[in-house]
Amino acid sequence: xxxxxxxxxxxxxxxxxxxxxxxxxxxxxxxxxxxxxxxxxxxxxxxxxxxxxxxxxxxxxxxxxxxxxxxxxxxxxxxxxxxxxxxxxxxxxxxxxxxxxxxxxxxxxxxxxxxxxxxxxxxxxxxxxxxxxxxxxxxxxxxxxxxxxxxxxxxxxxxxxxxxxxxxxxxxxxxxxxxxxxxxxxxxxxxxxxxxxxxxxxxxxxxxxxxxxxxxxxxxxxxx
Ligand code: DC
Numbered sequence: 001x002x003x004x005x006x007x008x009x010x011x012x013x014x015x016x017x018x019x020x021x022x023x024x025x026x027x028x029x030x031x032x033x034x035x036x037x038x039x040x041x042x043x044x045x046x047x048x049x050x051x052x053x054x055x056x057x058x059x060x061x062x063x064x065x066x067x068x069x070x071x072x073x074x075x076x077x078x079x080x081x082x083x084x085x086x087x088x089x090x091x092x093x094x095x096x097x098x099x100x101x102x103x104x105x106x107x108x109x110x111x112x113x114x115x116x117x118x119x120x121x122x123x124x125x126x127x128x129x130x131x132x133x134x135x136x137x138x139x140x141x142x143x144x145x146x147x148x149x150x151x152x153x154x155x156x157x158x159x160x161x162x163x164x165x166x167x168x169x170x171x172x173x174x175x176x177x178x179x180x181x182x183x184x185x186x187x188x189x190x191x192x193x194x195x196x197x198x199x200x201x202x203x204x205x206x207x208x209x210x211x212x213x214x215x216x217x218x219x220x221x222x223x224x
Contacts, residue, residue: 005030005122005216006137008130009208011144012174012185013094014151016196016204017126020144022075023205024212025124032075033117035127035134036097038068038110040088041079043096053099060105068113091159098173101128104182111183128177131188140215141191142208148174150197 007030009021018034025032042063043053051058069078076085087093100106107129114134118125125134131141146154152167159166177185187193192211196204 003217004120005139005212006118006135007124007140007142007212008135008138008188008191009124009126009142009144010128010131010185010187010191011126012148012151012177013170014155015144015146016154016201017144018075019201020204020208021124021126023201024208027205027209028122028124028212030122030124031070031072031117033070033114033123033125034075034077035110035114035125035130036094037075037077037085037088038113039097039101039106040093041068041077041084042066042106042110043093043100044084044088045079046100047096053096056103056105059100059103060109063103063106063109066109068110070117091161095169095173098176102176102180102182107182128185129183131191132186133183136188140212141188142211143187143191143193144204145193145195146197 007024009017011017018036021034022032024030042059045062045066046053046059051062053059067080070076071078076083077088078084111134114125118135127134131138131143148167148171152163152170155170156163156166174185194204194207
């Protein structure tokens with residue numbers, strides 16, 4: 001039986017992690033898991049229930065009680081059976097997710113679920129702590145980055161907002177994600193750093209596929 005492959009992609013907001021991880025997973029026939037979507041889903045649930053984002057105890061309960069699944073073959077995320085893929089992308093949810101992701105018990109619950117989701121299949125999982133905490137033994141670790149101006153422009157295009165509005169919020173969120181006490185965003189020592197500034201999606205995709213092929217089976221793609 002072929003060995004299962006785990007590809008971990010970490011990096012700051014707007015580096016292109018989600019788009020690239022999705023494309024690479026589709027190319028290789030691996031499962032794609034967007035862990036940021038999981039933090040966003042818990043934040044969305046808290047907001048709907050009027051739970052303060054600083055209420056550590058209630059947020060821990062929500063993270064433990066939540067049922068989170070991904071529809072196979074798609075990037076849709078289900079929170080307690082409801083497809084929340086669209087509402088978790090609304091403005092403000094990234095910020096809310098970043099805030100609640102500072103709470104150790106929330107992280108503990110979601111990391112447990114992330115490890116379960118990664119069992120039994122070859123996966124591409126992206127987030128902030130995949131190569132460092134969730135799967136420190138991952139076969140391939142990539143740290144995806146780009147200059148902050150370009151990341152802000154990409155995010156602005158996605159949200160259809162001016163870059164001047166998106167940039168300060170994004171910088172503040174990245175600072176929080178990089179400096180929090182629990183599982184901060186850092187490059188794993190054995191991760192490959194890829195600067196995507198000025199590169200097209202196709203160029204980055206080829207570069208990442210090359211890295212993955214070099215690090216896995218004799219340059220051959222593997223499935224499950
Ligand atoms: O990837 P994203 O922008 O959708 O993630 C939203 C927030 O969730 C991010 O600012 C920090 C948090 N997050 C995290 O702490 N750990 C992860 N593995 C993924 C996301």
